Each structure stands twice: as C-alpha cells, then as structure tokens.
Amino acid sequence: MKVHSGTLGLTIIVAIWQLVDLLQLFNPIYFASPLEVLAESFDILSTSTIYSDISHTVLRVLTALVISLLVGVPVGLLLGYYSKIHALFGGFLDFMRSIPPVVFFPLFYIALGPNDSSRIMTAALGASVLGILVVSKYTMQLDKTRLHYFRSLNFSQFMLFKNIIWYESLPAVIVAAKAISSWVVVIIIVTEMLVGPKHGLGARVQSVQITNNIPDLFFTIILIGAVGLIINILITMTEKRLIFWLQSD
Amino acid sequence: MIKLKNISKQYSHKKVSKQLFSKLSLTIADDTSVAVLGKNGSGKTSMLQIISGVDKEYTGLVELSANRVGYVNQKPGEILLPWFTVKKNILLPREHAGLDIKKGERLLVKYADILNIDFSFEKYPYMLSGGQQQITSLLRALLLEPELLILDEPFSALDSSKRKLVKSFLTEYRCSCPLLLVSHRKEEYSQLADEAIILPDKYCEKVRRINIENVEVSEAILESS
Numbered sequence: 001m002k003v004h005s006g007t008l009g010l011t012i013i014v015a016i017w018q019l020v021d022l023l024q025l026f027n028p029i030y031f032a033s034p035l036e037v038l039a040e041s042f043d044i045l046s047t048s049t050i051y052s053d054i055s056h057t058v059l060r061v062l063t064a065l066v067i068s069l070l071v072g073v074p075v076g077l078l079l080g081y082y083s084k085i086h087a088l089f090g091g092f093l094d095f096m097r098s099i100p101p102v103v104f105f106p107l108f109y110i111a112l113g114p115n116d117s118s119r120i121m122t123a124a125l126g127a128s129v130l131g132i133l134v135v136s137k138y139t140m141q142l143d144k145t146r147l148h149y150f151r152s153l154n155f156s157q158f159m160l161f162k163n164i165i166w167y168e169s170l171p172a173v174i175v176a177a178k179a180i181s182s183w184v185v186v187i188i189i190v191t192e193m194l195v196g197p198k199h200g201l202g203a204r205v206q207s208v209q210i211t212n213n214i215p216d217l218f219f220t221i222i223l224i225g226a227v228g229l230i231i232n233i234l235i236t237m238t239e240k241r242l243i244f245w246l247q248s249d
Numbered sequence: 250m251i252k253l254k255n256i257s258k259q260y261s262h263k264k265v266s267k268q269l270f271s272k273l274s275l276t277i278a279d280d281t282s283v284a285v286l287g288k289n290g291s292g293k294t295s296m297l298q299i300i301s302g303v304d305k306e307y308t309g310l311v312e313l314s315a316n317r318v319g320y321v322n323q324k325p326g327e328i329l330l331p332w333f334t335v336k337k338n339i340l341l342p343r344e345h346a347g348l349d350i351k352k353g354e355r356l357l358v359k360y361a362d363i364l365n366i367d368f369s370f371e372k373y374p375y376m377l378s379g380g381q382q383q384i385t386s387l388l389r390a391l392l393l394e395p396e397l398l399i400l401d402e403p404f405s406a407l408d409s410s411k412r413k414l415v416k417s418f419l420t421e422y423r424c425s426c427p428l429l430l431v432s433h434r435k436e437e438y439s440q441l442a443d444e445a446i447i448l449p450d451k452y453c454e455k456v457r458r459i460n461i462e463n464v465e466v467s468e469a470i471l472e473s474s
Contacts, residue, residue, distance in 0.1 A: 143327065145303070145322070145327045145328060146327060146328050146330070148303045148304065148305070149303050149320065149322070149328040150328075150342075151302075152301055152302030152303045152318075152320070153342050153345060153346070153393075154345075155345060159345065163330065163333075163341065164330065167330070167332040243332075244332075245331035245332050245373060245374075245375045
C-alpha cells in the first residue's frame with residue numbers, strides 16, 4: 001500500500017510525541033500526550049466558542065493579508081522596475097524590516113482604539129514591508145528582454161502592464177503572499193494575546209493558560225498552525241491556476 | 250534604409266565590461282538584404298537588437314526608413330508570452346499596430362500552410378519545442394507585415410526539413426521585404442543576403458562589407474560559430 005510521504009512524516013512525529021510522553025521526558029504538568037490532546041479536542045469542538053475564536057482570527061488575518069498585498073505588490077513592482085526609486089527607498093525599507101512589527105501595536109492601539117483595527121493595521125504594516133521587499137527583489141531579477149521587445153513595438157505603459165508586467169509579476173505576488181501570510185498569522189495571534197479581545201485564537205491561548213488546561217493549550221496551538229497551513233494551501237491552489245505556465249516546468 | 254551613426258556600445262556583466270562598438274557608422278540601402286557575420290562575442294546580436302529598437306543602451310543614432318520592423322530573437326522563448334496562446338502571441342503585435350485582424354488570420358493560414366505547421370495555435374508556448382517556438386516567433390514577425398525583417402539565427406532550432414522550408418520561404422519573401430540576419434551557415438546567408446557585414450573581434454578594428462557573391466568566409470569565423 002502506497003503511503004503519502006507527508007502522512008508518514010506526520011505519523012512519525014506523533015509517534016515521537018507519544019514516546020516523549022511515555023518516557024516522561026517533560027513534566028506532565030506542562031506537557032500533554034497526543035491522546036490527551038485528541039480527547040480534549042472532542043470537548044473543545046463540541047463547544048460554540050472555538051468556532052467564534054477561529055472565525056475572528058481568520059477574518060483578521062485575511063483582512064491584514066489583503067491590505068498588505070494591496071500595498072506591497074504595487075509598491076514592490078514600482079521599486080523593482082524603477083531602480084532609481086529603489087535606490088531612494090530601499091535602505092529605509094531594510095530599516096523598517098528590522099523593526100518587529102508588534103512594537104507598533106501600542107501606537108495603533110492608542111490611535112485606533114482597543115479594537116480589530118489596531119491589530120489588523122499592525123499586521124498589515126509589518127507584512128506590507130515584507131511584501132514590498134519580496135516583490136521588488138523578484139521583479140529586479142526578471143529578464144527584461146520581453147519588455148524591451150514590446151516597448152520597441154511602441155506598446156504604451158498601460159499595454160505593457162496589461163499584457164506583460166502583470167503576468168510576469170504574478171509569481172512574485174504568490175511568493176509574497178506565502179511569506180506575508182505566515183507573518184500576518186504570527187502578528188495577529190501575538191496582538192490578540194497582548195490585549196485580548198473577546199474572541200480569537202490568541203485570546204484563547206491567554207485564557208487557557210490561566211485555567212492551566214494543557215491539552216486545550218496544545219490543541220489551540222495546533223489550530224493556529226492549521227489556520228496558517230490552510231491559508232498556505234489556498235494560496236498554492238491559487239498559484240496553480242494563476243501561473244499555469246510555470247507549473248509545467 | 251538603415252543608417253547607423255557613431256554607435257558605441259559597452260556590454261557589462263557581473264562587473265566585467267567589454268566595448269562592443271566604438272563610433273560605428275554604416276548605411277544599408279533600401280531593398281538590400283544583409284547578413285551580419287562575425288565571431289562569437291563580436292556583437293552580432295547586439296547590433297540587431299540596436300537596429301530593431303530592443304536594445305536602447307547605446308550612444309549614437311539609428312535611423313530607419315522602415316515603419317514596421319519584424320524581429321525574431323535568437324532565443325524565441327525569451328520574447329514569446331507564455332501566458333497567451335500561440336495564436337494570441339502571433340496576432341498581438343499586429344493588433345497593436347492597428348492592422349486588420351481578419352486579414353491577419355488569413356495570412357496566418359497561408360503562412361501555416363507554406364511552412365507546414367504541425368502544431369495547434371491554441372497551445373501555449375511552453376508546450377512547444379524550441380523549433381516550434383522559433384516558427385511562432387517568425388510568424389509573429391511576418392504578420393506585422395514588416396518593411397524590414399530582422400532575424401537572429403532563425404534556423405538554429407529547426408530540423409533540416411523545416412530549415413529547407415523556411416529558407417525557401419524567406420528566399421522568396423525577401424523580394425518584398427529586405428532581411429537583416431545573423432546566421433552561421435554559409436548555405437543559409439548566401440541565399441538570403443545580398444551583402445555581408447563582418448564585425449571584427451575588436452571594437453577598434455574596422456567593419457568589413459563584402460558582396461555576398463564574393464564572400465570568402467574564413468575558417469576561423471565558421472569554426473568559432
């Protein structure tokens with residue numbers, strides 16, 4: 001029977017996890033076995049609050065992701081295609097990238113209030129900078145021969161964008177989306193933990209910590225990973241449809 | 250007519266730069282088909298790209314009497330659009346030039362028949378072989394109804410039977426549209442050109458112009474191809 005490699009790998013990891021628990025390599029006060037987590041998961045999934053937590057976090061993540069792409073892609077393309085503009089702002093972007101985005105959360109919290117806007121804008125800011133850097137770097141490395149050829153045929157900037165630049169940039173957009181999505185999940189979860197909203201997976205981590213329900217905590221961590229993984233899978237599925245000509249390579 | 254005045258071009262790659270041309274000037278009369286010859290690295294492709302307008306990184310002046318220039322790249326995959334079908338690739342420049350699309354489609358059928366095209370125009374370039382991509386690139390240039398056709402090694406990816414077909418086609422075609430081509434095969438450029446321009450190895454040396462009937466191609470040029 002042929003076993004999918006990913007499934008086999010996951011099985012090995014779960015087996016190691018169970019073995020660690022059996023050998024009591026960690027204090028059971030702060031460690032839960034896969035079986036305990038599985039048992040707890042049935043209780044958790046039968047309650048209504050978990051779905052509200054998931055949906056609130058996913059909505060924040062998706063909103064921040066869309067904003068980051070709307071900012072990161074066009075600005076990244078501009079910097080990638082026009083080296084003089086990149087020379088002006090490249091250094092500043094590298095500087096911004098070095099600042100952990102979550103440190104801007106207090107600023108947004110004061111300016112926008114204790115609501116989703118401050119969380120989303122914090123994530124969007126950090127992810128936009130990353131998006132700009134990824135897209136601009138990819139675009140700078142593109143072979144410009146195709147563009148030069150159509151320019152020689154007197155294609156206008158609009159026609160160049162519509163027929164060439166947009167399509168050539170799609171791989172960069174996908175790469176940026178994958179990089180940004182992980183970053184956005186991290187920032188949203190951390191901001192949910194810092195000043196907890198009523199609903200959200202980060203807020204759930206904080207409240208479960210207080211009750212000391214370790215299997216619940218483990219399960220919530222796995223859920224957070226699953227959210228990121230599902231978003232990545234959706235991006236990969238979009239990639240296969242959008243940039244079909246590269247899938248054949 | 251093609252007129253080059255004081256063309257200078259430097260080629261830079263990974264901190265290594267090479268002077269390709271220094272104040273190169275030459276004139277090619279109307280209705281004259283020319284083969285550009287020279288060793289590898291002498292600037293043949295660069296010259297064609299400068300004349301076609303693809304390469305703008307040079308100093309000097311290029312004057313063309315031709316309004317529409319068809320260009321076939323040495324590596325056609327580089328300038329075909331992989332996200333559009335072959336048909337769209339072929340017709341897009343024609344459509345942009347404001348030429349009649351219906352007539353273009355009729356021309357396409359005619360050329361496809363002459364060149365014995367064996368692939369579907371609904372395919373995408375990445376589905377084609379190198380030779381098929383080269384034919385696609387040629388068709389795209391032809392459908393522009395150019396007044397000058399620039400061909401950079403147009404036979405390199407073609408098998409021998411296709412090469413014969415294309416050569417035969419271009420031999421007749423050049424009666425209505427002059428060619429400017431790079432080819433390393435004497436049997437190809439001798440049939441398609443009236444004269445040859447031989448680029449020197451070093452930019453400081455002179456460019457030679459020779460009537461194609463009198464071309465004595467040195468073994469060195471052929472061997473270095």
